[in-house]
Amino acid sequence: MSKITQYSTIGALMSGHFAGDFSVKSTHSPTLFGLGCSCGISGELTVCGGEFWEATAGESLHQLDDRQLPFLQVTDFVAENSLKATGINDKNLEHRLSEQLAINNIFLAVNVKSRFDEVVIRRPQRDESQTRTVQEMSDSQQVDTHHNIAGQLIGFWTPALFGRISVPGFHFHFLSDDRKISGHVLSFTAANAVVDYQVKHSIEINNPTSEAYNTLDIDVAQLDQLISHVEK
């Protein structure tokens, strides 16, 4: 699978469609790579080597068996291009990659491996009721800063043109090498890192098929602001 496959869109998720509509139990590819969230946005998901890791505030990192998910963005990742980078961080990665190829209009799958000087990650609280709003979910998230930690950033570069389908710019989730720490990346710095990436020419969007999705009120005018506020 050289394409990116997506279940739902960041626009639907940020409009409050947190229901786990998609079963991805059949996805067994050993090179499956990507990110998502679990039902009710109870956890940030990182997909690495076909394994699904769920990071939830107040819980140890664990693999997810029940894969009924509201949002998932995955691909089969092959490190077709590699960049050895020094002094890299969330602010200059775009520029560093732009020196390699023009990225403004294309999708990339990106994997950054390092012993990071600092990684700031965010994890949601579990919500058994699955009735909270986007704002309630956002307000309850826990932010943690980790120093001198070996691991990888797993995610995608999405051009602004597609910013209501996926998070525009970089969207990374972190996974530590010891499989103890994970979450949505807010910032990172690394003195030395290997940045592997693969251009993705195609993206497949699978919309939810439920009546709840069909009748979901999506305020497109507010959406860009909301995505920027909650996901950046």
Ligand SMILES: [Zn+2]
């Ligand atoms: Zn995320």
